[in-house]
Amino acid sequence: MKLEDQLLGLHHVTAMTSDAVKNYHFFTDILGMRLVKKTVNQDDIYTYHTYFADDIGTPGTTMTFFDFPNNPKGKKGTNTISRTSFRVPTDAALEYYEERFEQYKVKHEPITTEFGKKVLRFWDFDEQAYQLISDELNQGMKAGIPWKKGPVPEEFAIYGLGPVEISISYFADFKGIFEGIFGFNTIQQEGNRYLLEVGEGGNGAQIILVDDATSPQAEQGYGEVHHVAFRLADRKSLAVWQEVYTKLGLPNSGYVDRYYFESLYVRIxxxxxxxxxxxxxxxxxxxxxxxxxxxxxxPFLENRRDYIESVIKPFDSSR
Incomplete structure (x- = not known):
C-alpha cells in the first residue's frame, strides 16, 4: 500500500449517552471542548449526533455521541472499546483538571503514569470511561487548537484525542489484524496492556489493547462506545481500503458520504x-x-428539516 493511503492516526470516537443535554454541558462546561456540530444520526433521524472537538473541529480531536431513544444502559466487560483518552498539553494541565473534577464532583482517580505518560482517569454521569493524557513527553501526530472561548484556560485545555483502549478476549487474533492489516506497530507492554501506534505515532495515533479473557462480555448501550474511526487523507484512500477488505473477504459498508467526512466501516x-x-x-x-x-x-436531509425539528427535542447550545 502506498504511504499516502495508510492510516494517519485517530479521527474520532463515537459513544452513546442517556441525555444529549447533560452530555453537552459535561463536555462544554466541565471538559471545555467545543460543540462543533449539532445534527442527527443520518441513519436514525430521531437521534441526536453531537460532535465535540477543538476550536475548529480538526481531524483527530473529535468525540461524538448518539442519544438513541430507549437505549438500555451498557454493561462493562471485554470485547469492547473500554476507554477514550483526551490530550492535554502538560502534566500541569492534569493537575488543573484534577482540581476542576473535584469542584464539579466528577468521579476520577489520582493522576498516575502509564507507558511513561501521566494520565488522569475519570467517568461521566453515564459511567462512560475516559482519561486525560499529558502531551508533555509526546512526539508524533500534531494536536489541534484549544477552544479559544471555552471555560478552560487555553494552556490547560483538551485539544485532541489520545490512545483509545480496546479490551479483547481473542487478543492474539485481534492484535494480528491491527498489525497485519491496519499497519499498527506494538511499541510497549505493561502486564496485559499493549501500546500500538500507526502513522506518525504519538498520543494522537495510538491504541491500547488489553488482553482480557476473564471479564464478562460487554454489552452495548449508553455509557459505552459505539465505534472508533481512524484518519485517511481522502476518498481515493477509502477506495484502496475497500479493495483491501474485499480481497480479504471482510464484509464492509462500502463508501458512505457523511457530509462532514467520507467513510468506510468494517467490523473486526x-x-x-x-x-x-x-x-x-x-x-x-x-x-x-x-x-x-x-x-x-x-443536504440529503435538508428537505425534511421541518419534520426532524418537530420530532427531535430541541436544546439550546448557543454560547
Whole structure:
C-alpha cells in the first residue's frame, strides 16, 4: 500500500449517552471542548449526533455521541472499546483538571503514569470511561487548537484525542489484524496492556489493547462506545481500503458520504472500525463564530428539516 493511503492516526470516537443535554454541558462546561456540530444520526433521524472537538473541529480531536431513544444502559466487560483518552498539553494541565473534577464532583482517580505518560482517569454521569493524557513527553501526530472561548484556560485545555483502549478476549487474533492489516506497530507492554501506534505515532495515533479473557462480555448501550474511526487523507484512500477488505473477504459498508467526512466501516470481531477522511470537515455549513449553535443537517436531509425539528427535542447550545 502506498504511504499516502495508510492510516494517519485517530479521527474520532463515537459513544452513546442517556441525555444529549447533560452530555453537552459535561463536555462544554466541565471538559471545555467545543460543540462543533449539532445534527442527527443520518441513519436514525430521531437521534441526536453531537460532535465535540477543538476550536475548529480538526481531524483527530473529535468525540461524538448518539442519544438513541430507549437505549438500555451498557454493561462493562471485554470485547469492547473500554476507554477514550483526551490530550492535554502538560502534566500541569492534569493537575488543573484534577482540581476542576473535584469542584464539579466528577468521579476520577489520582493522576498516575502509564507507558511513561501521566494520565488522569475519570467517568461521566453515564459511567462512560475516559482519561486525560499529558502531551508533555509526546512526539508524533500534531494536536489541534484549544477552544479559544471555552471555560478552560487555553494552556490547560483538551485539544485532541489520545490512545483509545480496546479490551479483547481473542487478543492474539485481534492484535494480528491491527498489525497485519491496519499497519499498527506494538511499541510497549505493561502486564496485559499493549501500546500500538500507526502513522506518525504519538498520543494522537495510538491504541491500547488489553488482553482480557476473564471479564464478562460487554454489552452495548449508553455509557459505552459505539465505534472508533481512524484518519485517511481522502476518498481515493477509502477506495484502496475497500479493495483491501474485499480481497480479504471482510464484509464492509462500502463508501458512505457523511457530509462532514467520507467513510468506510468494517467490523473486526466485536469492534466497529470506521475509516474517515480528513476532508471536508465541519467548517463548510456554519460560520466559525456560531459552530454547533443551530441544528445542522446534511443536504440529503435538508428537505425534511421541518419534520426532524418537530420530532427531535430541541436544546439550546448557543454560547
Amino acid at each position: 470481531g466485536h469492534i466497529l472500525v470506521e475509516l474517515a477522511t480528513d476532508e471536508p470537515g465541519f467548517m463548510g455549513d456554519e460560520p466559525y463564530e456560531t459552530l454547533g449553535e443551530s441544528l445542522s443537517l446534511a
